[in-house]
Amino acid sequence: MRRYSLEEKHLNLLEKLIILEEQNFHHICEVCRNKKGSKFEVLIKSKAYLVEITNIFKKKATAVILEEREIVALKKPFLHLVLSMPKFSVFESILEKSVEMGISEIHLLSTTNSFVKSASKISVGKYHRWQKIMSGAMSQSARSSPLIIHPLSSREEVVSRLKQQAIPGIVAYVNATKTFSSVISPLKTPVQESLAMYIGSEGGFTQQDINFFRSQNILDFSLGEQVLKVETACLFLISLVKYQLQGL
Template sequence: MNFTGDVFHHIFDVCRQEVGSKFEVLTEDSKAYFVEVTQVAKKTAAAQILEERVIPELKTPHVHLLLSISRFPVMDAVMEKAVELGVKSIQPFFSEFSFVRKGEKISENKVERWDKIVRSATQQSGRGDLMKIHSPYFF
């Protein structure tokens, strides 16, 4: 198994893992791999898979959250907590009572940030699938 990009940064720069470290890696296909790091280079690393297990699916009924767009730091926190609580999907929306009332204020960078938050929270909580974030809707 090879690590690059954001995953590499998180495992080796943030968590400070090194050659010989053993930990579990979750994938988007609902599998968890217990790995041992065998090689670390400047921006890539390799690990040997020691064990594999299937992560159980979310229990039903699934929770789908409709969320009025609030201040962005609050939205970031809600995205993270929703993943941890087992929410299946979030449908952000704009209304006259929303903190942010215009779609132009949500840049592509903000959507990418929410995606990173969801991926990180998914890894940390041991969840097997990514929470879906739908495109914002206007009421």
Template structure:
């Protein structure tokens, strides 16, 4: 069934009203008709099986037939602090990270970043990418997209177990770090730009309590490293596989 995240004001007693963009998609793109059913999500962990009733041009109305908890959210919350990347590489990270189950994204400005800070229009596009990926992958909540942060600020505010993969790390692997923290419910993951983090940034991160870890002998691209690390973390804590 097709899935849609809707704002709280779209929900009424026993019914849902789809605003114009979603109404147009239902009628003109998906070509659904009265009597067809879709899944609607309220972004609080609940989903609703809705039967379409009124297919108007400006709005579509449906009747709620069932309310149930969404099963698509991991119990572990990963916040990905991703340094700005060139081109559309960060969009790839947002899309695939949402599919995996990342709970929040924080764009990060570090010393070797080449890409400029995102404009409001870019942020709007990023939110649409996250929403589409969340609907497609069966998520029950939209991952948060936080404002741009500078690296020192992010290091000081990172919640939970804070990890920073670094190609120069020789003393601790990601697996070893996770084994030391078996009960973690929240993980902050820091990923650098195309040129990686500087040694000074790694030292700053360590002074703030972050653990530098190795992802193995191979060097991963900036848009790949966070997704690989998040996959390993989710698998380790029983959220994948």
């Protein structure tokens, strides 16, 4: 069944209606070709509404609410992906999958091998595009809470921000001698509120980066013998952490 994320202003609980206007009308009725009688789910905050289109006008449509249900919240620990900024096309692929896989926040990191090293190099238009990608991924995955993207910052700023929230961290490093199992086991008990996962961009983290992370008690580990692409490493690590810490 198709799902669409909408803002709360489109919800009329008194009359049990969803109002489709402007861009939402264009996307749902004109692009996706939903007609009178079409049924789909609308996601608004923590609720999913099964609706049926009852009226279509020139630039507006109404849909009656048939059922509603609670959307399952993200599981703890809340996962933070700390990502050394890769190429934009690579990041957009990671962003979409991060929304679908339940990442809570992404912290963009500026390191030696980052594709972009200054926040000023990322235009407002990029953030608008990323917002659309996240909206589509939220609809696809029936997710209620939005993913937060933190602006590109230095490793010192990012680590300081996470330490202020008492969020422990682990970092994937191709030359690490420790295994994933050895660094994740101590984090199972007690159950963590949140966990930060650090992944490098193309070229990975330098020894200088790793030395800094170690000085901040961020544990480095290997993801195996193969050298993985950035997007592969992200999906692999997210899957491992969810399996070990979220009871999948």
